[in-house]
Amino acid sequence: MEFRGVMGGLYKISEWIMRLSVINLLWMLCSIPVFFFGFMGLVSPSPDGLKAMLPIIAVLTPFTLFPATSAMFAVARKWVTGEEDVPLLKTFFRGYKENYKQSMVGGIFFVIIFVIISVNYFFYLKQGSSLKLLAVLFIAFTVIIIISLFNFFSIMVHLHMKIFQILKNSILISIGNPINSIVLLLCNGAILYICVTKFNFFLVVFFMGSIMATFSFWQFNRSFTKLQIKQQELEEKELQKLEEAEAEDEANPDDAVEDETENRNSSVSLHKNDEKNRE
Structure with a gap:
């Protein structure tokens, strides 16, 4: 109900x-042992009663x-x-x-x-x-x-x-x-x-x-x-940037091929220069 x-x-x-x-x-x-000794220290007639109980409380607390x-x-x-x-x-x-x-x-x-x-x-x-x-x-x-x-x-x-x-x-x-x-x-x-x-x-x-x-x-x-929301937003932004970069590569395939050809030519020329230097 x-x-x-x-x-x-x-x-x-x-x-x-x-x-x-x-x-x-x-x-x-x-937690009875900790509270018991703490209570005994508080009600103790001695002014240092609680201080005397602190070592016992410290030992019992982790367990x-x-x-x-x-x-x-x-x-x-x-x-x-x-x-x-x-x-x-x-x-x-x-x-x-x-x-x-x-x-x-x-x-x-x-x-x-x-x-x-x-x-x-x-x-x-x-x-x-x-x-x-x-x-x-x-x-x-x-x-x-x-x-x-x-x-x-x-x-x-x-x-x-x-x-x-x-x-x-x-x-x-x-x-x-x-x-x-x-x-x-x-x-x-x-x-x-x-x-x-x-x-x-x-x-x-x-x-x-x-x-x-x-x-x-x-x-x-x-x-x-x-913190999780901020991290998710950052991951989404990075993913969006990757998707945009892939879309640009797909939209301009000739530029990508030219860039790849230039990179290959430059690496070949460097290789030839290295061979000449060795000779």
Whole structure:
């Protein structure tokens, strides 16, 4: 039975609420170790409680959070590309299984990069005023890596590439398309801020991850589609030029024969000159 009007709109809204909340819950369940130690660090009475948990979280993230996030992006890809009625559980765990290895390797790479950036940032922050400027540079690196992280998941679930190509293209897209990168960062930052500060527990548990994944893939797919259209237009122009050149050759066959004869004569004369020089 299909609802129309106000009832149809309410039904659509409730359906999307259900989809987003189910995927977000699955994402959190598959990432329980990371969220558990993160929560323990936040509620710890010690001021350095979260810092003490960071090494454990860094080790667990590539093996739990990254595969779960790739599965969530796989479902978001289905939604954005028009397959809204896909089975949620089956699609999520299929994406988890198919992308586990690549997401794990990518997770190790990004964790190492974040560790290197953090160590250098705090090191230069404690130095003199001239070296403190380098700390700002590492903040810029962090922004690029965060944007690349969203593009990494979108590329992995959308295109069949090797892990090195996915990592390279995620960074290149982030740097080469600054406007979309800024929009992606600001919108996801706004979603994160609202979920954490305004309705902290409810939105984080039921909607934060799935909304960010859906928006991130929508933004990526929009940019990727534009790039494909431009590439197709360039290919069509090149094909049109080739067709026009072939049509001109067919329309003027005598000129083509004369040009070919001149080329042959010139090559023969050069050959004779070479023989004379040898003699």
